[in-house]
Structures are given as structure tokens and as C-alpha cells.
Amino acid sequence: MISTYYLLLILGFYALTVALVHVFEKLRDRL
């Protein structure tokens, strides 16, 4: 059986990391 909890954990991590890309880009623009 596929565990929804772990699926969400995986997707949540990658979504957070994609957000990090945008944070770094904003930081670069500010500096």
C-alpha cells in the first residue's frame, strides 16, 4: 500500500526547496 503520509512528505520537501530557489533569487536581487 502506498502511504499518503510519506508521499506528502516527499512532495512537501520538494515544494519547499522550489520556494528556496525563489528566496535565493530575491536575495541576489537585493544584494
Add this chain to the structure above:
Amino acid sequence: MTSNSYLQIICYVSTLLLLVKPLGWYMARVYEDESVGLNRLLAPVETILYRISGINPKQEMPWTDYAIAMLVFNALGTLIVFTLQSLQASLPFNPQSLPNVRPDSAFNTAVSFTSNTNWQGYSGETTMSYLTQMLGLTVQNFLSAATGMATLVALIRGFARRNADLIGNFWVDLTRSSLYILMPLSLILALALVGQGVVQTFNSYQSVPLVEFFNYEQAKLGDDGVALQDSAGKPIMESFTTKEQIIAVGPAASQVAIKQLGTNGGGFFNVNSAHPFENPTPLSNFLEMLAILLIPASLCYTFGMMVGDTRQGWAIMAAMTLIFITLIFVTVAAEQSVNPALAALDIDQSANISQSGGNMEGKETRFGIINSALWAVATTAASNGSVNAMHDSFTPIGGMVAMWLMQLGEVVFGGVGSGLYGMIMFAIVAVFVSGLMIGRTPEYLGKKIEAFEMKMAAIVILIPPLIVLAGTAFAVMLAAGKASVFNPGAHGFTEVLYALSSASNNNGSAFGGLSANTPFYNGLLGLAMLFSRFWLAVPVLAIAGSLAAKKIVPVGPGTLPTHTPLFVTLLIGIVLLVGALTFVPALALGPVVEHLQMLGIK
């Protein structure tokens, strides 16, 4: 150390160094889209792949698109490996009818193989179907390695380009890394390994009659699965005789080749390259050991070629090699040394014609001290993690060196791509420190290193130690963390510290002695692997984007040369200083205490 040890070290290091330039040259030409001899064969395949995927290979990306493509691709990879394990009982190529993998273990393994860590909480031959091994794990061995190489190439372009917004196309770099570099090398190595006796078959596990039958007793179980007891309250025992043994086989050679070349390290069998079907002969051992460092070392030359000054690549290579060789000697000397506790019992531990001497516990007799120690240093210098001996049985100092090499951030050769981009982060810190000394804006390869690059480099260097130390503290404070530790005291602490160091630096080797296939460790180590892989790759790509946009500053009288022995010394100093300052307190609680206990100091 014996003369045999010196000869084997010289043979290994010199063969490696001889291969660096030709392979480095080849890889540079692959990434610069120049002819490499395999184009007639592979270019049509590459074109078809782009057409099927709807990719325009000429369309380059800014760093943000490159990073997002990398993340989306790896997210899909993680989900596919997770799903394959979760459904393997219903899928083909499962001759042993192995059940679905538990969700926490499937999560850990999926993350482990996509992050190029290959930490294995499970036992391969009793957990994974052939389909999961081939379509999930082996495919990720290629793709996770190619992801590391693509990230590195993007960073190199950041240095090589001027006033540019684009750093390449992730899909092209990924495809070319797999198709032109990893696949041909894997094919050659897999065939060589099959020639040495590594198994490669789709047949089910073999059942063979035992030469001597094996008798044993086992508690009789009731229908409810609970052991039955007699009137005195003692368990009722049943006698059994085993007349045959099941021998695990499978498509191992193809996985072993890429697990070594791609610095993945995940074995087909549970005991990895200590298993005679994964690593049967001294020659297979030499080839597998060479494959661990081949691509990470050669990428230094690729770096030099692509930035237009091969001396820069050799300088980084020199820093890596000097640390590596020094630590080989420390480990071999530690493993060949006499244990005072055994010497007190009049046990002969000297190396002579009839024995290896030293500490042979947990080592294969066909490899001996030197090849076990050399492998341990190579596999932890690179973020490989495969083993041919049990690191848990190494002397405290021998085990500490393996652990410390990981804690340095896997930058002494390191993972394919990730090792060199990690070392370049240290080089950026080194030029920054020297810039502070002489009061000039730091420059590296003609690019000014400013606040943004320093912030990103600091993130890359600080994330792994933070995860290692906080994770270890977390594990030794909680009952769920302590319940998995089999050994008390300093050694038990070392086992936890090693596991966190391995996962948080994407190495994947295990110290042993820690029952890590539990929901707690599968979750903790899984998150450690995810953060340490992708939260490092993203700032590296951010630096690539930032550097590519800058102009190249001409070399002037105040420019610090970064190809000289002085810079190599500075770079080594920075790497060791960061590693030492960060981890000495933790090491003092584990292997250092254990070493003093071994010497009888209280």
C-alpha cells in the same frame, strides 16, 4: 606498515592519477558538445530522447529554471522509487515473491537512491525484487550521479562565462552525463566484473544441498504465533535439520558497476562488496576501488579545461590527493597496529608470511588489511559508501578517519560532481579569507566573490554539520534513537554519529551495530539525506547564476594566484580547520574515548 601496503597504495594512486587527464579531457569535450568518438553511435539516441521529451537542446536556462528542472526531475525519481517498492509484490520480476516494502523503509530508500547516498536500512536480497533493484535503484544510480555532474557543470559555466544570464540546459547535461560518460564506463566495468565472477542473472535464488546437514532447535509456536510452554513454564522446543541452503543471485554486476562509478555505493547484497558475488577477486577489488574515485578525480581536470586553465584543476586535485594519501597512511597504520588488550593475552598480531597481522576482525581474508583500509578511505573520501569490510570492526582511529572524511563535507574527491562543487565552495572561502588578509576584494578565476556568493558558500558548508550534530543529539536524547543502539558507551555513540555523518553527507556507508531500519531512523536519516543533497545543490546553482552574470576581472599584481602550492596549502588548511573545529568535540566523545579505553587509560 608492510612493503606490500606501500606497493598497493602506490599502484592504486598512480593508476588513478594516470587516468585523470584522459577521462577529464573526454568529459570536458562531452559537456562542451565536441566530438568524442562515440557521437556516431550515441548522437542519434540523444536526439531521439530530446524529441520524445520535447526538449530543445539549444535552449539554455537561467539558474532558477535549471534548479527547478533538477528538483522536479528528482521529485519524480523519488516518487517512482517509492511507488515501485510499495507495489513490488504485485509487479513482475519478483521470483522470490518478496512482499511490498514498509512505507518508512520505502521512503528512506527512495530518498537515499535519488540523493546519491545509497544508505541501505534494508537487506537487498531479502527485501527488493529484481524489478525494484533494476528499474528503481539502478536507474537512480545513473540519474542521481548525472544530477551531481550536471550541477557541477552549471557551476563551472558560471566561472567560464561573462555577462551571461544562462548556465546551460539541465536536460542536456543530465542526458550527456548518463549517455556519454556513465553508461559506457559502466558497460566496460560490468563486463570486466562478470569476467571476474560477479553474478549477472535473472534466475531465481539457487537452492543447493549442504555438505554437512545443520541441526538446530526452535521454540514451538501455537496458532496465535506465541511460543508454547510446558507445565514448568519452559518453552517447548522442536528439532530441525537443514539440508539445503538458499544462495541469493541476481543481476548484480550491472548494479555494482554503476554503484562504484557513480559514487552511489548501494550493494546488490546486504554485505555489499564484501560479498564474494559482488567482489570475488583481488582484481575485481582493485577495479571497483579504482571506479570509486575515477570520475570525481577526473572532473578536476574537466574543471580546469572548461575554465581555460588546467592548472586550476590540478591545484584542487592536489589538495584532495594530499589529504587522501595522508589519511590512507593513518588508517592503514591504525589497522595494522597491535591491540594492547590482545597483546596482553600473548596473541601474535604481527604481519608475516602466514597472516595479515593487525586488526582482521570484520575484514575479508582475501583482501587483508591494506585493501580493506584503502577501500574504507576511498569510499568515505568519495561519497560512495560501498564497503568491502565492516567499519564497525575497525580500530577506533581507523573508524574515526572514515567518519571524519565524511564530516569534512565529502570534498576530498567526494561524490561525482558534488565533491568538486563542495571543494569549490571551500576554495571560495579560501580566497575570501586571503582577501581579508591583504585587504582586497576576493576573486576566484577572474570572478569577484561578493556578499551573495559568500552567503551561499556558507550555507553549503554549514548545512551538513548542522544536520549531523543536531541529528545525533536528537537521536541520543530520544528513547526511539537509543533503542536501536546495540553497543553501550562510546562505541554506541560513534555508531549514531557515523549514521548521521553518512546520511548528512550523502555517503551511505554504515558503521553497523545500529538497527537503523526503524521508523525513527528511516525518517530522520531520510530527511537528513534530502536536505543535505538538495539544499546544497540549490545554493551552488545560485552561485553559478550569480557568477555567470559577472564580468571577468583581468589578472593584476594584487590577484591571488589560485594554482600555486601556497593556495593548495591554504585550501587544505580551510577544509581541515572547518572539519576539525566543527567535529572534534563530537569525535572526542566517541572514537577518541574508545581509543583511550583500548590503551587502558582511565
